[in-house]
Every structure is written in structure tokens, then in C-alpha cells.
Amino acid sequence: MIPELGNFALMLAAVVAVMxxxxxxxxxxxxxxQTQITLQSLARPTAALQFVLIAFAxxxxxxxxxxxDFSVLYVSQHSNSLLPKPYQFAAVWGGHEGSLLLWVLLLSxxxxxxxxxxxxxxxxxxxxxxxxxxLISVGFLxxxxxTSNPFERLLPAALDGKDLNPLLQDPGLVIHPPMLYMGYVxxxxxxxxxVSALMSGRLDAAWARWSRPWTVVAWTFLxxxxxxxxxxxxxxxxxxxxxxxxxxxxxxxxxxxxxTALIHSLMVTEKRGSFKAWTxxxxxxxxxxxxxxxxxxxxxxxxxVHAFASDPKRGVFVLIFLAVVVGASLTxxxxxxxxxxxxxxxxxxxxxxxxxANSVLLVVATAAVxxxxxxxxxxxxxxxxxLSVGPPYFNAVFAPLLVPTVFLIIPGSxxxxxxxxxxxxxxxxxxxxxxxxxxxxxxxxxxxxxxxxAAFGLFLGCWVALGTAQQVILRVSKPGxxxxxxxxxxxxxxxxxxxxxGITGVKCYEVERDVRMQIGDxxxxxxxxxxxxxxxxxxxxxxxxxxxxVQVLRNDKVIEILQPEKRxxxxxxxxxxxxxxxxxxxxxxxxxxxxxxxxxxxxxxMRVYYKPFVPWLWGxxxxxxxxxxxxxxxxxxxx
Amino acid sequence: xxKVLIPLVLFMGLVVFLAVGLKRDPREIPSPLIGxxxxxxxxxxxxxxxxxxxxxxxxxxxxxxNVWATWCxxxxxxxxxxxxxxxxxxxxxxxxxxxxxxPQDPAYKSPFDEKLKLARERSQVWLxxxxxxxxxxxxxxxxxVGINYGVYGVPETYVIDKxxxxxxxxxxxxxxxxxxxxxxxxxxxxxxx
Numbered sequence: 001m002i003p004e005l006g007n008f009a010l011m012l013a014a015v016v017a018v019m020x021x022x023x024x025x026x027x028x029x030x031x032x033x034q035t036q037i038t039l040q041s042l043a044r045p046t047a048a049l050q051f052v053l054i055a056f057a058x059x060x061x062x063x064x065x066x067x068x069d070f071s072v073l074y075v076s077q078h079s080n081s082l083l084p085k086p087y088q089f090a091a092v093w094g095g096h097e098g099s100l101l102l103w104v105l106l107l108s109x110x111x112x113x114x115x116x117x118x119x120x121x122x123x124x125x126x127x128x129x130x131x132x133x134x135l136i137s138v139g140f141l142x143x144x145x146x147t148s149n150p151f152e153r154l155l156p157a158a159l160d161g162k163d164l165n166p167l168l169q170d171p172g173l174v175i176h177p178p179m180l181y182m183g184y185v186x187x188x189x190x191x192x193x194x195v196s197a198l199m200s201g202r203l204d205a206a207w208a209r210w211s212r213p214w215t216v217v218a219w220t221f222l223x224x225x226x227x228x229x230x231x232x233x234x235x236x237x238x239x240x241x242x243x244x245x246x247x248x249x250x251x252x253x254x255x256x257x258x259x260t261a262l263i264h265s266l267m268v269t270e271k272r273g274s275f276k277a278w279t280x281x282x283x284x285x286x287x288x289x290x291x292x293x294x295x296x297x298x299x300x301x302x303x304x305v306h307a308f309a310s311d312p313k314r315g316v317f318v319l320i321f322l323a324v325v326v327g328a329s330l331t332x333x334x335x336x337x338x339x340x341x342x343x344x345x346x347x348x349x350x351x352x353x354x355x356x357a358n359s360v361l362l363v364v365a366t367a368a369v370x371x372x373x374x375x376x377x378x379x380x381x382x383x384x385x386x387l388s389v390g391p392p393y394f395n396a397v398f399a400p401l402l403v404p405t406v407f408l409i410i411p412g413s414x415x416x417x418x419x420x421x422x423x424x425x426x427x428x429x430x431x432x433x434x435x436x437x438x439x440x441x442x443x444x445x446x447x448x449x450x451x452x453x454a455a456f457g458l459f460l461g462c463w464v465a466l467g468t469a470q471q472v473i474l475r476v477s478k479p480g481x482x483x484x485x486x487x488x489x490x491x492x493x494x495x496x497x498x499x500x501x502g503i504t505g506v507k508c509y510e511v512e513r514d515v516r517m518q519i520g521d522x523x524x525x526x527x528x529x530x531x532x533x534x535x536x537x538x539x540x541x542x543x544x545x546x547x548x549x550v551q552v553l554r555n556d557k558v559i560e561i562l563q564p565e566k567r568x569x570x571x572x573x574x575x576x577x578x579x580x581x582x583x584x585x586x587x588x589x590x591x592x593x594x595x596x597x598x599x600x601x602x603x604x605x606m607r608v609y610y611k612p613f614v615p616w617l618w619g620x621x622x623x624x625x626x627x628x629x630x631x632x633x634x635x636x637x638x639x
Numbered sequence: 640x641x642k643v644l645i646p647l648v649l650f651m652g653l654v655v656f657l658a659v660g661l662k663r664d665p666r667e668i669p670s671p672l673i674g675x676x677x678x679x680x681x682x683x684x685x686x687x688x689x690x691x692x693x694x695x696x697x698x699x700x701x702x703x704x705n706v707w708a709t710w711c712x713x714x715x716x717x718x719x720x721x722x723x724x725x726x727x728x729x730x731x732x733x734x735x736x737x738x739x740x741x742p743q744d745p746a747y748k749s750p751f752d753e754k755l756k757l758a759r760e761r762s763q764v765w766l767x768x769x770x771x772x773x774x775x776x777x778x779x780x781x782x783x784v785g786i787n788y789g790v791y792g793v794p795e796t797y798v799i800d801k802x803x804x805x806x807x808x809x810x811x812x813x814x815x816x817x818x819x820x821x822x823x824x825x826x827x828x829x830x831x832x
Contacts, residue, residue: 315661330647381659514743
């Protein structure tokens with residue numbers, strides 16, 4: 001009964017979404033003032049009703065999971081009676097159908113947030129924004145109802161479920177999809193604002209000002225979501241990597257890059273009234289790339305480590321939806337932009353020009369990632385053969401584009417609006433520059449060997465860190481209230497610096513040993529010694545595992561005991577690696593179990609890694625998230 | 640006016656490619672070897688001793704060659720499918736143990752005899768644990784046979800006809816659906832001729 005109620009709520013939600021998408025926008029087009037207000041006022045209540053209905057459907061699915069109702073096909077495929085309760089709940093978004101339900105739930109949540117926090121906006125603007133969000137919701141609800149219904153029954157019911165993919169049975173992965181989706185879906189709000197502005201013909205500072213906090217919040221979620229995914233891959237996949245240039249990772253990186261450009265471009269549009277067309281285009285692009293990511297992930301056109309069940313019918317639906325949404329908005333752009341986007345002039349050297357340069361670099365980097373991601377598809381479509389594009393391409397193309405982007409952060413934030421002077425900027429930053437160069441030359445010796453790559457990466461990181469610190473110190477020493485957005489900006493930039501130093505450190509100084517070990521064997525990565533003490537069988541709620549006990553010694557003293565595990569889950573017989581990691585401020589010690597090499601399982605292949613600076617990667621991401629939160633909380637946006 | 644149309648035009652181009660791409664399966668990799676005789680080889684088999692296997696031994700019957708290794712993660716996913724398939728006895732499956740001892744393995748530089756012994760041991764242990772779908776498995780330690788067959792990624796599966804000609808190749812883990820829809824009909828047809 002509960003699944004049927006959920007299904008019914010979802011159908012009602014689709015009907016309400018159609019009303020939410022059509023009526024308020026119609027209200028902005030009719031002549032009669034009374035009808036105008038009546039129709040436009042429908043935006044908020046329909047949005048609220050839609051949220052309630054989708055939340056009900058989501059609750060119904062979650063209840064089916066927690067009740068172990070294996071007569072629901074989706075539940076039987078993604079849960080199991082032995083699965084711990086928190087994971088049974090998280091299993092709601094452990095598969096395709098449920099994650100789409102989460103998608104629309106979050107979309108309706110964002111829409112309600114817009115409805116609540118838009119008191120200062122003119123009614124017609126609210127009507128358009130909520131209307132556009134409603135139309136997007138219609139598309140996704142139809143997608144769910146026609147091709148991916150999570151409430152489908154399985155008759156006769158299964159005795160027990162097939163269990164949640166063991167890879168997903170992990171706290172990091174429980175919150176990774178919701179965070180990532182909050183980011184993707186949040187870009188829909190920026191998109192809705194941009195499309196509404198195009199529709200109304202009012203592409204002004206007020207529009208940019210309204211869009212900014214929403215975009216920043218979406219960006220913050222996206223940053224956190226990507227960071228979580230990377231962190232999870234690092235400790236769960238068992239080979240110590242944290243970024244693989246997998247198509248699905250790229251699908252999340254592209255909206256992030258464009259979103260970053262959008263945040264900065266919106267600032268220029270708000271402050272100086274320029275780049276209007278560019279900013280609108282970025283807003284459209286950020287959401288389009290989120291949709292494209294959905295297409296790539298859900299249709300199975302590309303091979304990826306994220307093995308989602310793919311279905312060509314779904315691919316066709318998403319592609320048509322993508323073509324309609326993006327095609328319509330780009331047509332609207334082509335039609336309206338020339339008239340509404342006449343913006344201010346710009347001097348060659350000014351904060352605007354630096355921000356524009358960065359924006360362009362980020363977009364080019366996005367294009368490079370996009371090209372690498374879909375290149376196999378294009379080549380195949382042209383009948384030129386099958387190929388795959390790997391990390392060497394991405395590293396070779398991405399790094400040269402991101403290096404100038406990161407470098408320009410500092411001059412860009414020091415330069416004045418409208419008209420700046422290169423000499424003046426150079427004068428202001430000369431000691432910072434010298435300091436960064438000095439650190440870049442000296443630090444590699446301390447870290448264990450000088451190389452040009454290390455020095456260059458460290459220079460870039462130190463340059464941003466010192467430049468940010470300089471600006472903060474100068475500002476703090478002056479009187480006057482400092483807004484939250486000032487802290488947000490500089491903390492996020494500092495996070496970028498930490499991330500760059502982290503990436504450089506890991507790439508240049510990591511030591512990886514793949515060895516075979518028996519009990520009592522020792523591996524040394526100076527100054528650490530790893531000793532395999534014992535191998536034990538342990539039991540979890542729904543798995544059995546071999547747990548190794550690895551002592552880490554430094555100067556003959558035990559400083560840590562690592563316990564990597566190899567788990568075998570009962571329901572799927574899939575083997576999972578749980579790495580043993582000791583995190584310090586400067587480094588991780590990483591041990592994971594490979595495969596048993598003999599019958600008695602006393603000898604194992606093991607990975608013993610020394611990973612410097614890995615904690616800095618997560619630290620950098622968290623600082624960026626903190627910066628995003630502070631920027632969004634700035635008082636200016638709440639007036 | 641024209642400049643603002645650029646994004647739309649670029650996007651339309653992208654949609655065309657995506658639409659065409661939707662009809663292709665990225666894992667179906669064409670092999671120039673299809674329709675050609677299976678490359679010849681003679682290799683030691685899994686069983687201890689000097690027994691060797693060559694494709695000529697299978698002349699006159701339709702058979703499958705499955706490339707695998709104990710270090711291969713996708714093989715573990717595929718394996719239960721193969722084991723269940725082999726229990727129906729519809730077609731003999733020969734395993735090709737591909738580069739069992741990887742370059743990062745400490746045993747990689749040992750003499751051939753030791754490597755062979757170690758690889759055999761490991762493979763036996765693995766097959767005992769996961770089930771053995773193979774009539775026999777051959778040891779391609781240095782991967783040379785793999786090169787001749789154009790092995791792209793492990794696991795891979797080939798269907799070879801009575802005359803020793805490769806008829807089908809699949810890269811990646813076999814699925815029950817693929818076996819039922821593509822492989823079995825092909826085998827039935829090849830068995831008739």
C-alpha cells in the first residue's frame with residue numbers, strides 16, 4: 001500500500017509541477033493586471049505543494065526500504081535484511097531510480113527555498129524563476145514516471161534483497177550523492193534566474209545580486225560533494241588515488257569549473273554592469289553541464305567505473321530533455337541577449353579584465369575536459385574507431401590552463417575596479433612574489449628533493465597563500481566593519497592555495513611500495529617501518545573480513561597500528577578493500593590488502609604507501625567550502 | 640547578431656554526436672581478427688607437468704577462449720556467470736591466464752620455471768575458490784599470445800568456430816543477457832554449419 005501511495009503522490013507532484021511551470025509564467029504574459037497577480041501568486045503555493053508531495057513519495061520509498069519490503073523491485077535490488085539500518089535508508093539513493101527521486105526532492109527543496117527567501121524580489125520575477133524550476137521538475141518527474149519508477153512491484157516478492165553495492169556501504173558515500181545533487185540542482189536556480197532575466201528583458205545589477213548567493217550556495221555544495229567523492233575513492237578503492245579523470249568525475253568537475261567562473265562573473269555584473277551576456281551564458285552552461293553529466297552517467301554512452309545500470313530508453317529521454325532545455329534557453333539567449341546585454345566598457349587592466357581572463361581560462365579548461373570526456377563518443381559516432389582518453393591527456397591539458405588561472409587570483413583581487421595600473425599592482429605584490437619564489441626554491445629541499453615541478457607547484461601555492469594573507473592583514477589593520485563575504489573570498493582562495501600545495505606534494509613526494517608480505521615481514525619507507533603483525537578473521541553485520549594488523553614504527557617505537565581489511569560481503573560475494581590510514585598534518589601512511597597469494601592465505605600482496613600532503617587536499621576543499629558558506633551568509637544578501 | 644548564435648550551434652552539434660553515440664555500445668570493440676583464423680600458439684596448461692595446449696587441439700568444434708587473471712577485478716564479477724554457463728555444457732571454454740605475474744610483483748624477475756609454478760599455484764587456488772568453468776586453462780605468462788590476439792583489457796572472450804576462425808569478441812565482463820542473446824545463438828548457428 002505504501003509504495004502505491006508514494007507512486008500516486010509522485011503523479012500528483014507531476015500535475016502540480018505542470019501548474020507551477022505554466023501558470024505563473026502565463027501570469028507574466030497576460031494583459032489584465034488582476035489575472036496577472038492571481039496567476040503569478042500561484043508560484044509559491046504550487047512550489048510548496050510540490051515539495052510536500054515529492055517529500056511524501058520519498059518518505060514512502062524510504063519506509064519501504066526500512067520495512068524490508070522486497071515486493072518493491074527497487075528495494076529488492078538495493079537492500080537486504082542484514083543491511084544496517086542507516087544504510088537501508090541511504091540505499092534509497094543507492095540506485096538509478098532512487099537517486100533521481102532524490103534529485104527532484106532536492107530540486108523542490110531549492111524551489112521552496114527560493115519561494116521563502118524571495119520577499120524582496122518583484123512578484124513577476126519570483127513567478128518566472130519558480131515557473132522555470134517547475135518546468136525542469138516536470139521533465140524529471142516524467143523521466144521517473146515513464147522510465148525509472150522506483151515503486152514498481154516485484155511479484156512474487158523476493159525472499160531477500162540483493163543488497164546495496166558494498167562500495168556504497170560507507171558513510172562518505174552516504175552523503176556524497178546528496179551533496180553533489182544539491183550542487184547540481186542549485187545550479188538550476190542560477191539557471192532559472194538567468195532565463196527569467198532573459199524573458200523579462202531586465203538583465204541588470206539587481207538580477208546579478210539576486211543570483212549571487214544562490215550560486216555561491218550551489219557551488220559550495222558542489223565543492224563539498226566533489227571533495228567527498230574524492231576522499232571516498234582514496235580510502236575505499238584501495239589503491240591510494242584520489243582523482244581518476246573518470247567520465248563521471250568529469251561530469252561533476254565541469255559544472256564546478258563553470259560555476260566558479262559564474263560566481264566571479266556575477267560579481268562583475270553586479271558591481272560594474274558589464275559581462276552581462278557572458279554571465280548569462282555561464283549560468284546556462286553551468287546547469288546544462290549538470291544535465292549533460294546526468295545524460296553521460298545515466299545513458300551508458302561512456303564506460304565508467306561508476307557502473308550504473310544503463311538503459312537506452314533512459315538515454316533517449318535525457319537527451320531529448322537536454323536538447324529541449326538547453327536548446328530553448330540558448331535560443332532565448334540568442335534572441336534576447338543582443339538587446340538586453342549592452343554592458344559597460346572595460347579597461348585593459350582592471351579587476352574586470354583579470355576576472356574576465358580567469359573566466360575565459362576556466363571555460364577553456366571546461367571545454368578541454370568536455371572534449372576529453374566525449375572524444376571517444378565523437379570518434380565512434382564518426383566511425384573512426386574506438387578509443388579511450390586517459391589521465392595523460394587531462395593532466396597535459398588541464399594543468400597549463402589552471403596554472404595561469406590560479407596565478408591570476410592574486411593580481412585580480414588586488415587590482416582596482418575600472419582602471420588599474422600594472423606598475424602599481426607589481427609594486428604592491430613585489431615582496432609577496434619574492435617570498436613565494438624564495439619558499440619555492442627552499443621548500444623542496446626540506447621536503448625531500450628538489451625538482452622543477454615541485455618548485456613550480458609550491459611557488460603557485462605559496463603565491464596565492466601569501467598574497468591572500470597580505471590582503472587580509474592590510475584590511476584587518478584598517479578600521480571599519482569587515483563583511484562576511486570578504487572572509488569568504490579570502491578563505492576560499494587560501495583553500496585553493498592549500499589544495500595546490502597538496503596536489504604538488506602528493507605528486508612529487510609520494511612513495512608507493514607494492515609488496516608481498518607474510519606475518520612478521522617488514523617494509524621500510526624511511527623513516528617509517530611497517531611490520532605485518534597478524535592476520536585475523538573478523539565478522540561484520542553483513543560481511544566477513546580478513547583484517548591485517550600492521551605496526552608502524554619510527555625509531556624503533558610503535559607510533560600507530562593500522563588495520564586494513566579485505567571484506568567479503570555475503571550477499572554479493574564482492575571483495576572490498578578497506579585501507580588502513582594514519583593521517584598526520586603533513587602526511588598519510590596508507591596500507592591496503594591486495595590478494596592472498598597462497599592457499600593458506602598467509603601471504604598477501606599489499607600496498608604500503610607514504611602519501612605526503614594528502615590531508616592538505618581535504619583541508620583545501622574544506623577551506624573552500626567554509627569560504628563559500630561565509631560568502632553566502634554576507635549580510636548584504638539578506639536585506 | 641551572429642555571435643550570440645555560436646553557443647546554440649555548438650550545442651546542436653554536440654546533441655547530434657550524443658544521439659549517434661547513444662546507439663553504440665562503448666564496450667563492443669571491433670577486432671580486425673574477426674573472420675580471421677585464431678592466431679596459433681602452444682602454451683603450458685594450468686595443470687602441473689609438461690602438458691601443452693594449442694588451438695589446433697580444438698579443431699572441429701566450436702569453442703570459447705576467455706582471457707582472465709587472478710588480479711583482475713572484473714573477472715571476479717564475470718566468473719560466476721561463466722561457471723553457471725559452463726555447467727550447461729553447451730560449449731567448451733578454454734581459459735587464457737594472461738600475465739598472471741605483473742611487473743610490480745616481486746616474483747616478476749624470477750626464472751621462467753619458478754614463475755610458471757607460482758602462477759599455476761595462484762590460479763589453482765583462485766579457481767578452487769571461485770569455481771572452474773574451463774576445460775583447460777593455458778598460461779600466457781609474458782602476454783605474447785595476448786598481443787597476437789589483440790587483448791585490450793581483461794577479461795575478454797572470443798568465440799572460435801570449427802575451422803579455427805574467430806567469430807566474435809567481447810571486451811569486459813560477460814553478462815547472462817549477452818550470453819543468451821548474442822553468444823548462444825551464434826554458437827548454435829556455428830554448430831549447424
